[in-house]
Amino acid sequence: MVKKMIGTTRLKEGFAKMQKGGVIMDVVNPQQAKLAEKAGAVAVMSLHRVPADIRAEGGIARMADPLVTGKIMEAVTIPVMAKCRIGHFAEAQVLEALGVDMVDESEVLTPADEENHIDKKKFTVPFVCGARNLGEALRRIHEGAAMIRTKGEPGTGNVVEAVRHMNVMNSEIRDLARNKHNNTFLERKAHEYRVPLQLVQKTAEMGRLPVVNFAAGGIATPADAALMMQLGADGIFVGSGIFKAGNPEKFARAIVEATRNYDKPEILLRVSKGLGEPMKGTLLESDREKMQLRGTG
Amino acid sequence: MQGAVSEHMHVVEKLGHSPVWVRNKGDLEAIRALIIPGGESTTISKLVELNDLYGQIRRMGQSGFPIFGTCAGLILLAKKGDGEVKRTGQKLLGLMDTQITRNAFGRQRESFEIELDVGKMKNFPCVFIRAPAITKTFGKCKPLAKFEKFVVAAEQGNLLATSFHPELTEDTRVHEYFIEKI
16 A cells, blocks of 8 residues: 555545544534534534424425535534435535535435435545434445434434434344344345345444444434433434524533533533523424435335 | 544553543543544544643643544644644643644545554554644654655654554554553
8 A cells, every 4th residue: 555545435434433422513604613613513514404494494405505515614624514415426426526524415305316325435525324223224334324323303303213213223233243143144134134244244243333323313402412322322413403492502512511421410410501492393293294214225 | 532432442452451431530540541532623622621631631741641642632732733723722732842734634535545654663554534744843752754744643752643543443553652651
């Protein structure tokens, strides 16, 4: 290896590892990005509208204007990620050309392809993808995702779906780990998950997802973040939870502190006090409203 | 702290030692050497300050306690920062006679791997991720590896710093080198 190598799996997955224990915040402009950086975010996620607004306003949700994302990149020194639509490899190409640090192929935006996800191995830029269960997570990793996050249910301020997805993934991984020497079982699972046996074996051997796994989709309070961390998340994505709260700055700081000290109730108590109104949130009535049911293939 | 903590702990364990994850002041009393991991340096420096670790780590470093900084850790160990460090109001530990620059090689798209000689360690696999680098060494600091116009590994008695991430490879030589400082 005399020559420089770029875009390797090690570099992509390594970038995700540097985010561990941190909070990644959704932002729609440079001012919000600066506030997030000041509050201690490890990275920001650029998007056109936060999920709560996408729900409220309807219409087609697409990649944010690259001019705005570019301005966010100039405004902060922490990494900048940006969302593209599921299967929309041209949006991903635009984001790579712009030089964002990671692309989120996200169910929060309106899917562009209902059959296929982006072939992420073709890109130099690393990708993060959402998943509801181990099968979805391993398929995304096989496609080249360097990081996984629970889908949860974006823009609801309701943590219940993120909890469900983390629990499902944990129990499916425990199942693999218990059967790590049972090749027939692992072969059956590889078939069920539609991924190579080798990836299933690796997961069984490690007893965890082979890439960094964050929690996302409905996290609105410091205690929500601590809950997800205790369930085994490597870090936290907060979408609407910060800038839809009464006092975004307070919430941002408190969620960063809670993620760091997720297992210390006395610190959680201190940071949870007097934050003001959290985002209101919404209970979904039907499956049609669920963003998590996008891109499950 | 935040970042690639478990990866370092894994290497330390592999070398037959027991790693401790330092998050608060009390944790510093239980250790014989400290590794400041890669992660977001802006975030890590805030956490170091917030949790009141700053003064104690600085005093420990000044009195000969072994400290190894990778990537973000290299920034925190430095005496002099760059414009970005100033802009974000980042507080440095100021232990090593180095001047550093953040994101010396560019953003994640420009992150790279390459084999370099690090001191006496030949062909070490170096993983650079949005890496900082040392633009100048002075005083007692000794460069260990160079790439392009930058110093990417350096030591100063009990202190060791690398721009790259040895914890992301199977090669444990840099960690072994550091542990010898105890």
